[in-house]
Amino acid sequence: MTFLSPGAAVIISLAVLSSLGMWLKPAADWPGRKYWVFAAPHAEMYEPVIRAWNARHSPASQVRMGILSVPAMERRLLSGFLAGTPVPDLCEAEVSMAAKFFAGPVEAIGLVDLTERLKSEGLLDRINPPSFAPWSSRGRIFGIPHDVHPVLLAYRSDLVEEAGIDVSKIETWDDFVRAFSPLMTDKNGDGYPDRYLLNFWETNGAAIELLLMQAGGQLFDDHLQPQINSEINARVLATLAGWTAGPGRIAANAPNLNAEGNQMFIDGYVLCNLLPDWMAGVWLKDLPGLAGKIKLMPLPAWNPGGRRTSVSGGTMLSFPKAGGDFETNWEFARDLYLDPVLAEQLFLKGAIISPVMDNWTAPYYDTPNPYFCGQAIGRAYINVAPDVPMRTSSSYKTLAIARVTDALIRLKRRAEQGGVFDREVLLPMAREELAVAQSYIVDKMARNKFAEAAR
Amino acid sequence: MSVSVNHPRWVPYFFLTPFLLCFGVFMVYPLVQSIWLSLLQTYGPEYTKFVGLDNFWHLLRDTEFHLAARNTLIYTLGSLFIQLPVALGLALLLNRPGLRGRTFFRLVFFAPSLVGLVFAAMMFALLFGAKAGLLNEMLRRVVPGFPPEFPWLQEYVMTSLIIASLWMYAGYNMIYFLAALQNVDPALGEAAQIDGAGAWHRFLHVTLPEIRPVAGFVTLLSIIGSLQLFELPFVLLDGAGPENRGLTLVMYLYQNGFERNDLGYASAIGWVLAVFLAGIALAQRRLIRE
Numbered sequence: 001m002t003f004l005s006p007g008a009a010v011i012i013s014l015a016v017l018s019s020l021g022m023w024l025k026p027a028a029d030w031p032g033r034k035y036w037v038f039a040a041p042h043a044e045m046y047e048p049v050i051r052a053w054n055a056r057h058s059p060a061s062q063v064r065m066g067i068l069s070v071p072a073m074e075r076r077l078l079s080g081f082l083a084g085t086p087v088p089d090l091c092e093a094e095v096s097m098a099a100k101f102f103a104g105p106v107e108a109i110g111l112v113d114l115t116e117r118l119k120s121e122g123l124l125d126r127i128n129p130p131s132f133a134p135w136s137s138r139g140r141i142f143g144i145p146h147d148v149h150p151v152l153l154a155y156r157s158d159l160v161e162e163a164g165i166d167v168s169k170i171e172t173w174d175d176f177v178r179a180f181s182p183l184m185t186d187k188n189g190d191g192y193p194d195r196y197l198l199n200f201w202e203t204n205g206a207a208i209e210l211l212l213m214q215a216g217g218q219l220f221d222d223h224l225q226p227q228i229n230s231e232i233n234a235r236v237l238a239t240l241a242g243w244t245a246g247p248g249r250i251a252a253n254a255p256n257l258n259a260e261g262n263q264m265f266i267d268g269y270v271l272c273n274l275l276p277d278w279m280a281g282v283w284l285k286d287l288p289g290l291a292g293k294i295k296l297m298p299l300p301a302w303n304p305g306g307r308r309t310s311v312s313g314g315t316m317l318s319f320p321k322a323g324g325d326f327e328t329n330w331e332f333a334r335d336l337y338l339d340p341v342l343a344e345q346l347f348l349k350g351a352i353i354s355p356v357m358d359n360w361t362a363p364y365y366d367t368p369n370p371y372f373c374g375q376a377i378g379r380a381y382i383n384v385a386p387d388v389p390m391r392t393s394s395s396y397k398t399l400a401i402a403r404v405t406d407a408l409i410r411l412k413r414r415a416e417q418g419g420v421f422d423r424e425v426l427l428p429m430a431r432e433e434l435a436v437a438q439s440y441i442v443d444k445m446a447r448n449k450f451a452e453a454a455r
Numbered sequence: 456m457s458v459s460v461n462h463p464r465w466v467p468y469f470f471l472t473p474f475l476l477c478f479g480v481f482m483v484y485p486l487v488q489s490i491w492l493s494l495l496q497t498y499g500p501e502y503t504k505f506v507g508l509d510n511f512w513h514l515l516r517d518t519e520f521h522l523a524a525r526n527t528l529i530y531t532l533g534s535l536f537i538q539l540p541v542a543l544g545l546a547l548l549l550n551r552p553g554l555r556g557r558t559f560f561r562l563v564f565f566a567p568s569l570v571g572l573v574f575a576a577m578m579f580a581l582l583f584g585a586k587a588g589l590l591n592e593m594l595r596r597v598v599p600g601f602p603p604e605f606p607w608l609q610e611y612v613m614t615s616l617i618i619a620s621l622w623m624y625a626g627y628n629m630i631y632f633l634a635a636l637q638n639v640d641p642a643l644g645e646a647a648q649i650d651g652a653g654a655w656h657r658f659l660h661v662t663l664p665e666i667r668p669v670a671g672f673v674t675l676l677s678i679i680g681s682l683q684l685f686e687l688p689f690v691l692l693d694g695a696g697p698e699n700r701g702l703t704l705v706m707y708l709y710q711n712g713f714e715r716n717d718l719g720y721a722s723a724i725g726w727v728l729a730v731f732l733a734g735i736a737l738a739q740r741r742l743i744r745e
Contacts, residue, residue, distance in 0.1 A: 075713070082499025082716065103716060104498040192603050203609050203697040252604065253585055260584040269586070398714075406698045447513065449496045449504045 032062035033329060034088035036077075038070045039315070042092065042146075045345045049336050061328045063090075070094050077101070080322060081110025089323035090333060093143065095134050095314035095391075096398065102137035103395035104450050111142040112319040112326060118144075121334075131355040133390045135316040138224075143316030144337050145355040147278070147346075148385045151210060151310040154275040154283075157295035157373055159183065159195075159268055167297050173239070176300040177250055183271060184250065199261070199273045201253035202244045202412050205405040206312065210274055212236050212404070213389040214310035215302040219400045220392040226441045228400060229434040236302065237404075237434065238426040241411045246421030262287055274299070276312040277381045281351035284371055291371045296380050309384035311391060353381045360385070396441055403440050407433035493722035500718070510723035520724065522699050523707040526613065530703070531681035533617035534624070539677060541625045543670075546632035547658075561633070564626035572623070576690035579619040583607035583691075608692060612700035616688055623687075624680075628673050635669035636662065671743040678735055682728065685709065704728050 004012065035050075037043050043065055054062040066088070068076065074097045080087030081101065087110070093101070101109055118124050118141055124132075131145035160167065163183055170176050177197070184193040200207050212219070217232040227233075243251045254264035256279060264270045266289045275283070275296065283290065298308035317333050319326060336342065343354035344364055354360070365378030394400070411433050415421050493510055495503045514520050545564055549557055567575070582589045585606045595601045607615045639662055647657045663670070688701035695702035695710075704724065712721030 078499070078716070082501055100714070100716075104502055108498065108502060190603070191600075201609075253606070253609075260581075260587045263587055402695075402699075409698055449506070450498045450502060 030064050031059045032064060033090060033324070033332065035063050035065045035332075036068050036073055036088045036091040037065060038068060038073050038092060038094055040067055041350055042315070043067050045342060045349060046336060049339055049342055053332060053335060057328075061325075061332075063332055070097065073097070074100065077110070077320070080320060081108065084322070087320040087322050089319070089325075089329050091318055091320060092146065093316050093318055095316075098134055098143065098316065099393055099395045099397050101142070102393055106138055106140070109137065109142060110321055112321055112323075113140045113142060114144065114319070115139075115141045117330065126338075126356055126358060128355045128357055128385055128388075130311070130388045130390050131314070134314050134393050135318070137393050143318040144333060146315035146317060146337065147313075148353050148355050148381075148388060149276045149278060149311050149313045150353065150381050150384045150388050151214075151274050151276045151299060151312050152280075152296040152380060152384065153272055153299050154280070154294050154296055155272045156265075156268055156290075156293055158293040159271060160295075167295075170297070170300055171304055172306070173300045173302060177248075180271065181250070195268055196252035196270050197250040197272055198243065198252075199254040199256070199265075199270045200240070200243060200251040202240065202408045203405060204253070205401040207274060208237075208240065208405055208408060209401050210310045210312050211240065213391065214299060214307050216307065216389070218392065219397060219404070220394040224392070224394045226396070226400065226438055226445070228404060228441060229431065229438040231431075233404070234427055234430040234434055235423070237408050237411055237430040238423045240408055241415050241426050241430070242421045242423055245412045245416050246419075248421055257282065266290060274310070274312070277351050277353050277377075278313055280372075280377055280381075281349070284351060292373055294371065295373050295375055296377055298380075298384055307387055307389065309387050311388040314391075347378055351377060351381075353378065353385055396445060399444065400437070400441050403437035404434070407437045410436075489722045489725060492719050493726055495719040497716065497718045499716050503719070506719070510720050511727075513720070514723060514727060519699060519702065520704075520707060523702045523704045526699075526701065527682055527684060527703045529613050530616055530620075530684055531678055533613070534620065534677050534681040535674065537617060538621050538625055539628060539670075539673065541621060542628035542673070543632050545625060545629040546636055549629070549633055550636040561630070564629050566626065567623050568627035570623070572686040573690050575619065575623055576687050579615070579622075580608070580691055583615050585609070609697050612688075612692065612696050616684075616691070616701065619687060619691065620684075624677075628677065631669055631673045632666065635666035639665040668743060671739060675736060675739045678739070679732060682732060682735075 032054075037046070046065060050063050050065060073091065073093070076085070077087060077091060077093070077097070078100065079085045082104075101111060123144070127145055128148050131148050132141055135141055135143035135145065155167065160180070160183070165179050165183075167179070170179050180197045183195055184197065185195075186192060187194050200211075202208075209219070212233055215232050215236045217230055217236055218227045221227050242248050252264065252270050253261075254270040254273070255261035256273070265273065265287065273279075280296070283294070299310060301308055317337055319329050319333070323329060338356060340359055340362070343356060343359040344362065346352045346354060347364060353365075360382050365382055366376045367378070368374040369377050407430070411426060411430055414429050415426055420426065494505060494507055496506045496510070497503045548554075549560055549564075554560075570578075584591065585604045585608070588607070590607065591601070591605050594605070595603075643661045643665070644657050647661050652660065683705050684703045685705040688696065688703060689706055689709075692701040695706060705728070708721045708724040708728070711717050711724065
């Protein structure tokens with residue numbers, strides 16, 4: 001009698017052998033520090049620093065880096081903080097993750113509070129203050145900022161200069177629209193402009209937030225209370241509705257980090273983009289076709305004398321409470337994030353400005369960049385860096401941005417239905433729509449039984 | 456002939472134990488736990504507060520939940536009234552006697568369902584591009600005056616989702632219908648034809664009643680699949696899309712459970728969905744019996 005078929009026998013033998021092998025020789029656990037990052041370019045820049053660190057330290061203090069995607073890292077860290085699953089000793093978190101870490105009671109935040117350490121070592125004075133904002137909750141700081149990420153306006157200099165437009169005379173968004181509008185001609189006679197002035201769309205929540213912050217608008221105040229239906233926000237929304245609809249439409253949707261969007265810039269279908277420093281780095285690599293055709297200028301202000309920049313994206317280095325030996329982790333973090341050589345690499349490889357203000361006098365920031373028609377883009381970003389707006393770390397931020405986006409979509413629809421696109425006429429409608437968004441967030445916060453602690 | 460079985464009473468229970476253990480640990484316990492969870496508000500598993508039936512009461516006035524239910528219903532109706540007739544139509548075409556290349560066409564129509572949902576969603580994201588998407592490029596060549604930008608994924612979210620799922624699942628359902636059609640006795644159709652029945656009447660009074668059990672099964676599968684819609688809009692729209700136009704019940708469950716960490720509210724949504732699905736399955740079963 002055959003006990004097992006040959007196939008089953010092979011499968012069972014393999015299972016037994018592999019189990020035996022794993023039992024006899026289990027995977028060795030890394031004795032040193034584990035460090036998670038989400039961006040491969042960051043990891044590439046950190047490699048030499050980590051190699052040098054590991055050469056100087058015992059195995060228990062050596063660092064091994066792992067790259068995880070943002071959603072994977074977010075889920076694994078949250079699981080670790082809330083349910084005690086394994087977490088690394090250090091992690092580099094992206095801005096969208098941080099607010100989720102701060103959602104519950106303060107004792108549930110799984111990261112080490114760095115406030116006193118940053119104060120005692122003088123780092124609060126050395127790092128650009130707005131860079132701490134997204135990593136702070138209830139007056140405590142939970143991460144070391146990796147960047148500043150100021151935003152400038154990138155424009156197709158070849159087309160703009162050919163049209164004889166002098167961008168130095170542009171101070172406000174109204175000036176911008178007036179000066180650039182002659183470029184929106186319909187030469188092919190299809191009834192639509194051949195070009196649009198700005199990459200913006202009413203569904204782009206990140207761009208809406210960026211422009212609201214530039215105007216001085218807030219979604220939440222310093223006490224994390226919603227401030228969505230403010231007059232500043234209503235005025236910005238009323239303007240944005242006019243940018244995307246009706247006879248005064250100046251914007252088109254050219255999604256960033258997307259082939260279709262990139263092609264729209266290359267074709268000159270869209271002339272300007274809200275460009276944070278990190279995106280300038282992406283363009284340098286991904287859009288060689290725009291080399292020598294792009295220049296940067298400060299964002300036009302919402303009012304004369306107003307802020308000429310905003311902020312977009314961000315990363316922090318943080319220390320999970322469940323990680324090992326904090327002192328060694330901290331020493332490594334200082335080595336990494338305060339290293340002037342790394343700051344230089346960050347700029348040279350990614351166009352990212354260091355948040356450490358001591359580095360801002362470095363000569364490499366003044367190097368002319370041929371891609372941007374010889375402009376010293378490092379200096380251009382540093383000039384506006386101290387003025388980047390403060391950001392909220394409310395865990396309701398993502399939801400609030402989604403509802404403000406919905407408010408703009410509804411406002412645009414009302415404008416189109418009524419055939420009214422004038423900012424002053426749209427203003428009362430913008431207030432109504434923002435009131436709906438505000439009420440939604442207030443309701444959500446009120447239902448949260450842990451909100452009292454979160455506030 | 457009688458077989459005498461002489462073993463202790465506990466032996467059957469002994470052999471049932473592995474199944475009962477697995478069933479208890481992986482089915483019964485999570486079900487009971489999720490009922491308990493639905494009565495709590497949570498922030499992860501550690502921070503919990505008992506709220507009684509508040510999660511269920513809140514669902515009644517939660518506009519986002521209503522929107523998710525509405526979107527899911529529209530998608531389900533789209534699946535039922537567009538996808539299934541198309542699948543049946545394809546099956547009828549492939550079932551025509553003397554059709555050449557039947558196997559090839561069957562493979563062509565079925566192949567999309569072999570593609571992973573995430574991959575399909577990414578492909579459709581390119582296809583539905585507002586400016587340079589393949590669909591708009593084609594329409595621009597065919598329809599005079601078609602605008603240079605047409606925002607499928609902003610303005611026509613449900614239409615886009617139904618088109619994408621039509622491509623993915625019509626061929627899959629077609630296979631069921633084709634199998635059923637091939638089991639219909641040709642003599643029935645011939646007899647009806649001799650009696651003077653036209654093609655439409657033969658389809659309505661001979662073919663359709665014959666494939667009714669399979670049609671009922673495919674309908675049920677389609678409803679259940681549609682009510683569980685998640686990955687396609689989640690990847691295609693990078694979330695719920697503008698104004699939550701792509702928000703579905705399962706996506707809302709995910710948002711609450713895994714983005715807002717309220718497993719209690721997510722469990723309540725899950726139970727409402729489960730009861731709804733059970734109701735549909737029972738109704739459908741009854742309908743088929745009748």
